[in-house]
Amino acid sequence: MPPADEPVDAVYTWVDDSFPGYLDELNRFVADKRDPNPNRTRDNLDLLKYSLRSLAANAGFFRRIYILSCRPQVPRWLDVSHPRIRVVHHDEVMRPDLLPVFNSFAIVSHLHLLPGLSRRFVYFEDDMLAPAGFDLSRFSDAQGRALLFTRGAWTKTRAELDAARSSPWNLAMATAGEALDRAFGGRRRRHVVHGPRLIDRDIFAEMVERFPAEIEATRRSRFRADGNVPCEYLYPHFLRESGRGEEASRAGSRRMEGYASLENFLPWSWAQLRLLEWRRPWSITLNDSFGQKPNPAVARHVRATLERWFPQPSPFELGAHGGTL
Numbered sequence: 001m002p003p004a005d006e007p008v009d010a011v012y013t014w015v016d017d018s019f020p021g022y023l024d025e026l027n028r029f030v031a032d033k034r035d036p037n038p039n040r041t042r043d044n045l046d047l048l049k050y051s052l053r054s055l056a057a058n059a060g061f062f063r064r065i066y067i068l069s070c071r072p073q074v075p076r077w078l079d080v081s082h083p084r085i086r087v088v089h090h091d092e093v094m095r096p097d098l099l100p101v102f103n104s105f106a107i108v109s110h111l112h113l114l115p116g117l118s119r120r121f122v123y124f125e126d127d128m129l130a131p132a133g134f135d136l137s138r139f140s141d142a143q144g145r146a147l148l149f150t151r152g153a154w155t156k157t158r159a160e161l162d163a164a165r166s167s168p169w170n171l172a173m174a175t176a177g178e179a180l181d182r183a184f185g186g187r188r189r190r191h192v193v194h195g196p197r198l199i200d201r202d203i204f205a206e207m208v209e210r211f212p213a214e215i216e217a218t219r220r221s222r223f224r225a226d227g228n229v230p231c232e233y234l235y236p237h238f239l240r241e242s243g244r245g246e247e248a249s250r251a252g253s254r255r256m257e258g259y260a261s262l263e264n265f266l267p268w269s270w271a272q273l274r275l276l277e278w279r280r281p282w283s284i285t286l287n288d289s290f291g292q293k294p295n296p297a298v299a300r301h302v303r304a305t306l307e308r309w310f311p312q313p314s315p316f317e318l319g320a321h322g323g324t325l
Contacts, residue, residue: 145246
């Protein structure tokens with residue numbers, strides 16, 4: 001955990017495919033039927049808005065909040081004049097020859113380059129929320145080492161995958177596993193939980209330099225592709241392999257992961273949200289699994305639930321009242 005007097009920033013990656021011209025540009029570069037996956041680009045629930053509400057309510061210790069997005073996108077409700085908000089566009093941290101990019105793996109590989117970023121920061125995907133009791137101390141053990149929060153299943157190796165049929169995510173984890181094996185020796189590694197990551201900027205930069213071929217291949221892929229690595233998976237395992245991280249207990253990992261798959265079957269999504277309320281995890285991730293066309297009834301229910309959980313507008317919303325964070 002960072003010292004009490006050390007500033008800590010929050011960093012989000014965000015995109016909204018309803019922004020004029022975005023889908024036209026994306027479709028110009030599509031080469032695989034899996035490329036235009038709306039689950040990764042849709043913002044029909046305003047989850048980022050509710051995530052910032054959750055920070056205002058439960059994690060007021062963040063110094064600054066960064067939102068990394070493609071130019072010229074800015075959330076329509078966001079007060080960019082707020083002193084703790086910093087919107088950074090891809091072209092401010094990425095080489096011109098890499099743009100435009102629709103690959104989250106490539107975007108995340110640049111997080112440490114955000115201007116003025118604190119030494120340690122928490123990375124949130126835009127579908128992640130900070131519930132009551134969110135505490136940075138839970139990301140480290142008693143010796144101050146970063147904790148690796150894992151799920152029960154082992155990640156598959158390339159030999160266990162069919163490259164033509166496997167998802168780019170599973171292929172990317174296999175590529176990351178091969179890179180880690182080459183640097184530190186072979187071992188089986190578990191999936192990491194869906195949730196926020198406490199990241200040391202300098203160690204992240206060290207990781208990028210340690211695996212230049214994999215990082216460059218990732219950055220040159222406009223969409224997720226075989227040969228990419230997901231830094232959100234590579235980084236926690238890099239910490240552990242280099243002796244600066246430790247695997248959390250199974251109980252700790254279960255408490256950290258508050259994952260719900262939002263699907264078009266209303267009873268399923270309803271039950272997922274109720275289970276989160278009952279479990280009270282340390283973080284919440286509401287994953288878009290709607291496919292091509294979200295069920296309006298499910299979207300209405302999720303929005304109503306988010307309003308119930310976080311009814312108070314954050315100071316970062318246009319027209320918000322009630323002071324500053």
